[in-house]
Amino acid sequence: MDKVTRRSLLRGIGGFAAATALASCSKTASVPGLTEEAQAMEQIVDPGTLEKPNLTVGFVPVNDCAPFAIAYTKGFFRKYGLNVTLSREASWGTSRDGVIFGRLDAAPVVSGAVTNARIGAEGARQAPMCAAMTIHRHGNAMTMNKAMWDAGIRPLREYNGDLETFGRDFRRYFESLPPERRIWAVVLSSAIYEYFVRYLSAAVGVNPIEEFRIIIIPPPQMVSNVRIGAMQAYMVAEPWNTRAIAGNEGVGFTFAQGKEIWRGHPDRVLAVMESFIQENPKTYRSLVKAMIEACQFCSEPANHEEVVEIISGRSFTRAKAQYTKPAIAGEYNYGGFDNQPRIAKAEDTTIFFKMPSDLPHPENDHSTFLWQSHSLWLMTQAVRWGQISEFPADAEQRARQAWRTDLYREIAAEMGIACPNDDYKVEPAEFFIDRQAFDPSDPVGYLNRFEIRANRPTPIYLS
Numbered sequence: 001m002d003k004v005t006r007r008s009l010l011r012g013i014g015g016f017a018a019a020t021a022l023a024s025c026s027k028t029a030s031v032p033g034l035t036e037e038a039q040a041m042e043q044i045v046d047p048g049t050l051e052k053p054n055l056t057v058g059f060v061p062v063n064d065c066a067p068f069a070i071a072y073t074k075g076f077f078r079k080y081g082l083n084v085t086l087s088r089e090a091s092w093g094t095s096r097d098g099v100i101f102g103r104l105d106a107a108p109v110v111s112g113a114v115t116n117a118r119i120g121a122e123g124a125r126q127a128p129m130c131a132a133m134t135i136h137r138h139g140n141a142m143t144m145n146k147a148m149w150d151a152g153i154r155p156l157r158e159y160n161g162d163l164e165t166f167g168r169d170f171r172r173y174f175e176s177l178p179p180e181r182r183i184w185a186v187v188l189s190s191a192i193y194e195y196f197v198r199y200l201s202a203a204v205g206v207n208p209i210e211e212f213r214i215i216i217i218p219p220p221q222m223v224s225n226v227r228i229g230a231m232q233a234y235m236v237a238e239p240w241n242t243r244a245i246a247g248n249e250g251v252g253f254t255f256a257q258g259k260e261i262w263r264g265h266p267d268r269v270l271a272v273m274e275s276f277i278q279e280n281p282k283t284y285r286s287l288v289k290a291m292i293e294a295c296q297f298c299s300e301p302a303n304h305e306e307v308v309e310i311i312s313g314r315s316f317t318r319a320k321a322q323y324t325k326p327a328i329a330g331e332y333n334y335g336g337f338d339n340q341p342r343i344a345k346a347e348d349t350t351i352f353f354k355m356p357s358d359l360p361h362p363e364n365d366h367s368t369f370l371w372q373s374h375s376l377w378l379m380t381q382a383v384r385w386g387q388i389s390e391f392p393a394d395a396e397q398r399a400r401q402a403w404r405t406d407l408y409r410e411i412a413a414e415m416g417i418a419c420p421n422d423d424y425k426v427e428p429a430e431f432f433i434d435r436q437a438f439d440p441s442d443p444v445g446y447l448n449r450f451e452i453r454a455n456r457p458t459p460i461y462l463s
Contacts, residue, residue, distance in 0.1 A: 031086040031315045041075025050081050051280040058089045058098050058107030061317045062219050062237040063327055064268045067135055069311045071294035080286035091218035092188040099271050100127045108135050109271040112191035112378045118402045122387035123189030131269035132288055132404040133368045139267050139327055139350035140258040141241040144233040145226050148173055149253055155334045156256035167204030174211055182212035185234035187219055193235040195381040196261045202452040203434040209454055227251045238327035239319045245335025253335040263431045266374050288411045295368050299353035304329045362425055364418040373424035373440035375399040380443050386454030391444050
C-alpha cells in the first residue's frame, strides 16, 4: 500500500473511531464519589498548598486502569492532597487528545504517543506532551480469529522459536485472502501496538506495508469486530484478548503476548502537557506520587484479588473477573479450539512496579521508571515504517523533553525509592522475537540492519 493510501485509511478510520468515542463518552458518566476508605485516608499534603488540587484524569476501560482505580478507591489521590475526577474514555485516541486539547489534566496513553507527539509522526498530533512515569509494562496481547487457527496457526510459544515454520503458516494464510480482507486492528496509530504488529510480520519475512492494512478500533469493540469478520487479528490490552478465547466469547485465540515480541517493553505512560508541569509543579509531584503508590499496591500478589474486583466493577472495565484476573494474577490462558489447556504462569504477565526475578534488569529498576532509550526505540520504528522521513538529529533532546526521568528521580527520591543512574540501556538480542539487539548509541545502525522497512533504497546493478 502506498503512503497516500495509508494516510487516507488512517484518517478515515480515525474519524470513525473519534465519532464512536464521542458517542460513547456522551453516554458515560464519570466514576462516582469517593469511597469511605478513600475519605478516611489521612492527607499528608494540604490541598491548599497545591496550585491545582482539583484534577480531571482520564482512563480507558482495560486492565491498564488498575492503578487509577486503586489510587481513587484506596485514597492515594486524597493522601497527596488531590481531588480527582476520573473520566472514562472510549478510546486511546480520546485519552491522548483529551490531554492535548485540555479536557483532561492527565491520562494514560499508549507507549509511543508522547514521543510521536514530539516528532510529529504520521497519525500523531504534534504537541509538547510529557510523561514522567510508566503505568505498567506488558499486559497486552495479539488475538487471531478462528479461521487462522483452522489454517494451522498456533500460539507463538508452541513454535519454540521456529520463526521459519510460523512464517510459512502466516504467509500461507494471508496469501489465501483477498486484499480487502487482509486487515489487522490496533488501538492507536503510530504507537507501540502498531509497531509490534509490523515488527512481528517483518520478522518472518512479510512486508506489512504491502501485504495487509492496519486499522484503528477502540478496545471494547475488538471482540465484536473480529466476530463479524472486520479483521483477521488485533492487538489490545487485556481483558480484551482473554475475552475472545474459547470458553469465553470463542471467536479467537491469543497468538502472543506483547512480551514475546519485546520482553520488558513499556505499555502505558502517564501523559500531561509540558505546560501543566510548568504551571503546577507541586500538583504534578502529588499526582505522580499517588500513581506510584497505586502501582506498588497493584504489584503485590496479595492484592491481586482486590484489584481484580475493583477494576471489574461497572465504574471501570465492566468485564467479568474471569476475563480480568489472568493478566493481573499471571495465570494467562492462550485459549485454542482443541480443548487443550494453555495456561502460562508468569510473574511478568503485567508488571506494575516490581521487576520479575527472571527478567534481567539494571540495579534499582522498576516498571514505573521510564528509560529514555525506550523512547529512542519508538522513534526508530516511526522511521522504519515511514511515519517520519529520517531519524531526528536531535532525538536525544526530544527524548529528554518527552520522557522526564529527571523529574521522576526527584519525586521517587522524596518517596525513598532508588532509581537507575542512567537514562539509556542496551536491550539484549534475547529480549526481541527476531534476536536483534537495540543499542541506543547507534539507532541508525540498528535501523539499517532491517531488510523490510519503508523507503528502503532499491539496489541498482549495472551489467
